[in-house]
Amino acid sequence: MALPTDISRSFRLYVTHVDGDHRLLRISGQLDQQSSLMLESLFEAAREDLENGIGAVSPAAIHEGKIYAAKYKDGTYYRAKIISTTDLARGLVGVHFIDYGNKDMISLSTIRLLDSYDPLFLQLRGQAVDYYLARVAHPQAKWEETLLSKLQSLLCYNEYPATIEAHTQTLPLIAIQFKGTDLSNHLVSSRFALAVSIQNQEVQVLQMLTGSNKQGANWQPTFVSETPSYTEHVPFLVNQNFPSNPASAMRLQQNVSLPFNGIMPPSQISQRLLVNKVPRNQVNLKAPMRQPQHAAPMAAPLAGTPPQTPVANIANKPLSPKKSTTYKSRLLEVGSQHKVFVSFAEEGPELFAVQLVTDAKKLQDMMDDINRRPHSSLAEPPMIGTVCLGRMSGDRIICRAIVMNLSGSQCKLFFVDFGDTEMVSYYDIFDIPEEFVKPNVFAMRFCLSGVKKLEKGPHLNETFKQLVNGKVLTLRVVSPEGPPLIQYGELYLDNKNVLELLLANMKDKLQFKWMEMLPLGSRNSVLVSYVDSCIKFYVQLSEKIDELNAVMEAVKVHCESSSSPGELPVGAACCARFPDDDNWYRARVRGTKGKKIVVAYVDYGNEQEVDAADLRTITPDLIKLPAQAMKCALKGYENKPVETKTSNQLEMLALEKTLMAHVVGVLSNDTMLVTLVDDTVS
Incomplete structure (x- = not known):
């Protein structure tokens, strides 16, 4: 088969798993x-x-x-x-x-x-990319577990130079340099594998593909020596001394047919300016040694294995100052308050950027200085993480930036002093003088405290943007409420909490409609859904039952695929689990009682105390059908005291039964006075 021209290019592979695939040896690793x-x-x-x-x-x-x-x-x-x-x-x-x-x-x-x-x-x-080890196969039909365990202990959680030798119909065939020697040759000389040709391996892959979809024929490797087309993200600026992440290599204990698990297609990732706690240099970016926390004793090395020598560390190569330089971010102290502008609000309250009002003059002076100077093009091709100057479209102002991704003749830039991103022509990207790298970034990324209470979507983002754009707000920094990759804070506009303003807007937008009272004198087939007493019970129109059942199915799907927003404001439309049957229903928050939330199930009439974990937000399509529970009182009991005995009798006779309701009056603005007749009883 014809081989791509990039086959001879070398890259580095951090091996995470070794497994057998019929006679071939599959290597999984991270790039x-x-x-x-x-x-x-x-x-x-x-x-x-x-x-x-x-x-x-x-x-x-x-x-x-x-x-x-x-x-x-x-x-x-x-x-x-x-x-x-x-x-x-x-x-x-x-x-x-x-x-x-x-x-x-x-x-x-x-x-x-x-x-x-x-x-x-x-x-x-x-992060796991799969390959086959080139030029080896098992002598029989399957790799033994004991040998796979030895190979896992020998290879996993280390980085090796690797080279693509061929592309098959599924996975690429690679050669790995292991301690100064070719891994395939080492396995063959140790009699743990059989030497086979590339053509033989291609035939084996075709045999495995018999009767299955041929996926991955156009797979292209990603090399560390060139800029990868990974999903975009702001360069990782957090201190990287994290606890180890072992994911010890274990195998699925039953036969499961799996799709090709090569490189996944890029997705759009929300851009984040991460907190810079240490300088970003190659030493900081070295992957930690991820050894299993509960690993079995190290298996004996393979026969003939040479003494272990350190793999050459590419981080030791000298780099130009620009490659090891990044901007300095800053943390605002928890509990502190600041007057701020929101400089970036496109992604809504979950991710926005602020500038301190006290920094306005410093930022303006720096921008004036940057834009009055002549600018030189980049001295070398940019890489992800390169600090630079970039010209914004529109006003054409030149600002400090970081390269996030590359695409042809354009680069995705993150403008660190404003918090927004933009695709910029290579010709609008310039070298940045060292003096402009030193000042702290002026834009700080925040998440609005309590944002989980809000229903996410374009409407929320647009409302947030309209509230904060062009305004001076008060920011109160709070402790992290999630992953500490950004800061969290409360925003106040004219002493009003922005979260409360958004919640009020959400409450106005997502509210149930209520069934109108039935006409006086009308007779309607109803299902009695809940009985509290003879002067307070609820019915549903029989003709609406099928519509309600369809909504209930949609509510179930929505709730089982979403998570709790935590506490919701009083009056909020929502979905709530009913503890007695563990099913989900449309509901409305009535209040709180200790650590419990009191909800009313709007299609049935009953109320219940539930945990915050039993709440879900509701979507517009789930509130189109009006709330089905209609409040009634039984004719003849409107002026009598409520008695448990008669209430229990009504519940026994009427609950969950289809009856004929005759509307004879109105007891209050939300309660119909009715008589109930069971037409099935002669």
Whole structure:
């Protein structure tokens, strides 16, 4: 087969898993060091919430192909794709740990939805990339577990030089340099593998593909020596001394047919300016040694293995000052208050940028200085993380920036003093003098405190933007309420909490409509949905039951695929779980009672105290049908005292039965006076 011209190019692979695939040896590894370290920090920040069951799922919420967090045997959570639900009835699911390449059976109780956590969990691509080791095969039909365990102990959690030797119909064939020698030759000389030609391996791949879809034929590797087309993100500026992330290589214990797990297509990732705690140099970016926390004793080395010598560290190569330089960010002290402008609000209250009013003159002076000077083009091609100057479109002002991604003749720039991003022509990117790198960035990225209470969407983002643009606000810095990659704060506009303004807007926009009272003298078939007493019970129109059932099915799907927003304001439309039957219903927040939230189930009439974990926000499509519960009082009891005995008798005779209601009067502005007749009784 014709080989691409980039086959001879070398790249570095951080090996995370080794497994057999029929006679071929599959190697999984990571290429994007920064994203892998970022995921470790996200999981460390979310560890307590994951352990506390935030995002726990029911069997109905498990779907093959969806990404969740799953607790591995080492007690740590990792991202996992569901690949098998065959044993779901026994509480087990098959998962593929997408950042490491290994597969296992995991208990449903340790699976967590990631919807309520940092959006980067679902936006970052899977970090594990799969390859076949070139020029070797097993002598028989299958690799033995004992040999695979030895290979895992020998190779995993180290970085090696690798070269693409050929592309097959599924995975590329690679050569790995292991301690100064070719790994394939080492396995053959140690009699652990059989030497085969590239053509032989291609034939084996074709045989494995018989009867299956041929995926990955156009796979292209990503080389560390050139700028990868990864999903975009702001360079990783957080201190990188995170706890180790083992994901020990274990194998799925049953036969599951899996799709090709090569490089995932890029997705749009929300840009974040991360807190800069240490200088960004190559030493800081070195991947930690991720050894299993509960590893078995190290297997004996393979026969003939040469003494271990350190792999050459590319970080030791001298770099130009520009490559090791980054801007300095800053943390505002928790509890402090500041007058601020919101300089970037396009992504809404979940991610916005502020500038201190006290910095306005400093920023203006620096911008004037930058724009009055002549500018020189970049001395060398930019890389992700290059600090530079960039010209904004529109007003054509030149600002400080960081390169986020590259695409042809354009670069995605993050303008650090304003918080926004833009695709900029290469010809509008300039070298930055060292004196302009030293000042702290003027824009600080924040998340609005309590943002989980808000219903996300374009309407919310637009409302937030209209509230804050061009205004001087008061920012009060609060402790992190999620992953500490950005700061959290409360915003006040004219002494009014912006969160409360947004909640009020949300409450106005998402409210149930109520059924109008039935005409006086009319007779209607109704279902009695709840009985409190003879002067307070609720009915539903029989003709609306099918519509309500359809809405209830949609409510179930919505609630099982979303997470709790925490407490909601009084009056908010929502969905709530009913503890007695564990089902989800449309509801309205009535108030709080201690740590409980009191909700009214608007289609049935009853109220209940529930936990915050039993609440879900509601979507516009779920409130189109008016609330179905209509409040009634029984004719003849309107002037009598409420008695438990008669209330119980009415409940026994009428609850959940279809009766004929005759409207004979109005007891109050929300209560119809009716008689009830059972037409089935002669």
